Amino acid sequence: MKIAAVLFLFSVFSSSITAFPHFFPNVSSIPPSLLPNITAGAWDSFNNLSGCHLGQKVPGISKLKNYFHYFGYIGNISKNFTDDYDDALETAVKNYQLNFNLNATGELDESTVKQILKPRCGVADIVNGSSTMNSGKAASMTGHTVAHYSFFPGTPRWPRSRRDLTYAFEPRNQLTDDVKRVFTNAFARWSEWTPLTFTESNNYNTADLKIGFYGGNHGDGEDFDGVLGTLAHAFAPPRGLLHLDSDETWIIDDVFASGSPSAMDLESVAVHEIGHLLGLGHSSVEDAIMFPTISSGIRKVELARDDVEGIQVLYGTNPDSNSTTGPSFGEREMSGAHVMSSVVVQIIFLAVGLTLFVL
Numbered sequence: 023m024k025i026a027a028v029l030f031l032f033s034v035f036s037s038s039i040t041a042f043p044h045f046f047p048n049v050s051s052i053p054p055s056l057l058p059n060i061t062a063g064a065w066d067s068f069n070n071l072s073g074c075h076l077g078q079k080v081p082g083i084s085k086l087k088n089y090f091h092y093f094g095y096i097g098n099i100s101k102n103f104t105d106d107y108d109d110a111l112e113t114a115v116k117n118y119q120l121n122f123n124l125n126a127t128g129e130l131d132e133s134t135v136k137q138i139l140k141p142r143c144g145v146a147d148i149v150n151g152s153s154t155m156n157s158g159k160a161a162s163m164t165g166h167t168v169a170h171y172s173f174f175p176g177t178p179r180w181p182r183s184r185r186d187l188t189y190a191f192e193p194r195n196q197l198t199d200d201v202k203r204v205f206t207n208a209f210a211r212w213s214e215w216t217p218l219t220f221t222e223s224n225n226y227n228t229a230d231l232k233i234g235f236y237g238g239n240h241g242d243g244e245d246f247d248g249v250l251g252t253l254a255h256a257f258a259p260p261r262g263l264l265h266l267d268s269d270e271t272w273i274i275d276d277v278f279a280s281g282s283p284s285a286m287d288l289e290s291v292a293v294h295e296i297g298h299l300l301g302l303g304h305s306s307v308e309d310a311i312m313f314p315t316i317s318s319g320i321r322k323v324e325l326a327r328d329d330v331e332g333i334q335v336l337y338g339t340n341p342d343s344n345s346t347t348g349p350s351f352g353e354r355e356m357s358g359a360h361v362m363s364s365v366v367v368q369i370i371f372l373a374v375g376l377t378l379f380v381l
């Protein structure tokens with residue numbers, strides 16, 4: 023067990039620059055016995071804040087401010103946050119509630135605390151003062167339904183002359199056909215609903231979309247951070263770069279079984295990142311592929327109605343498809359094994375997240 027602990031710490035703090043990703047079931051399993059003590063304190067203290075509102079002073083509020091600061095809701099006014107529920111915190115709570123479709127009361131009601139306690143990705147919701155989530159703005163009204171998808175600033179998209187896009191894999195990764203097939207499938211989920219087609223090319227340099235696994239600093243100014251945290255990123259059109267963190271353990275099949283609880287489903291992340299490659303920002307619809315919280319350990323690969331509506335605003339419908347009237351977007355499947363490992367991975371996310379901002 024000691025060895026396992028050392029391996030765990032090593033795998034968290036080492037950030038290799040190697041171009042070789044690892045795929046399940048190879049490495050880094052986090053001993054579950056390490057987990058409970060890490061999260062217990064902060065988890066409890068957030069739970070106790072339920073019901074708090076403006077004007078109160080409650081121990082633990084400073085930690086909550088750290089949380090909102092970390093995700094971009096509170097500016098860097100002072101280094102040491104107090105336990106006062108002040109105006110800045112109330113505004114942060116309101117914006118957070120808007121982003122997550124909660125009643126924007128500015129109070130820490132139960133549903134808000136619940137949302138805070140959920141695992142989430144480590145990237146800020148608010149960058150440079152503007153929300154990345156299109157919150158409560160009701161971007162466009164289509165009939166009775168409010169669209170919750172979003173685009174990048176300026177709505178960049180692939181031009182009309184480029185509907186047939188090519189993609190290629192970083193040659194240095196030497197990816198197997200199994201891994202490449204994951205991306206082929208992920209692309210197919212988007213081409214099904216749009217006039218876009220995606221074809222693999224063997225010429226990495228000339229391909230429209232370039233896919234590669236990289237570790238740490240890999241030359242685009244957006245360094246990867248080792249295990250968990252950021253898993254992948256993609257650039258808006260027409261840059262076409264889709265990068266994945268080679269320090270993650272990637273699941274390429276539905277195999278979950280007992281192995282690494284921190285392993286991420288590659289296709290789920292690929293479908294999300296392709297959304298970005300095509301010009302979609304994040305969505306505030308929880309079901310959407312573009313919703314910015316990763317439900318770790320489960321596969322979420324099917325586009326939701328909101329994703330389809332968003333991508334069709336950019337590119338229109340698929341002329342070869344007869345089902346333009348809307349698909350049956352069913353419930354997502356979640357097997358028992360998935361639920362189990364999902365819980366474990368969620369705890370890890372919390373642990374890593376909380377340690378990050380408590381430190």
Ligand code: TQI
Binds near residue numbers: 144145252291311
């Ligand atoms: N990567 C972030 C993401 O893809 C990076 C990012 C944040 C980003 N904002 C962006 C990329 C705007 C392009 C445009 O969202 S991540 C998720 C999710 C990540 C997160 O590694 O944190 C998924 C990767 F949505 F679940 F949070 C995949 Cl599915």
Ligand code: ZN
Binds near residue numbers: 240242
């Ligand atoms: Zn990159």
Ligand code: ZN
Binds near residue numbers: 294298
């Ligand atoms: Zn994203």
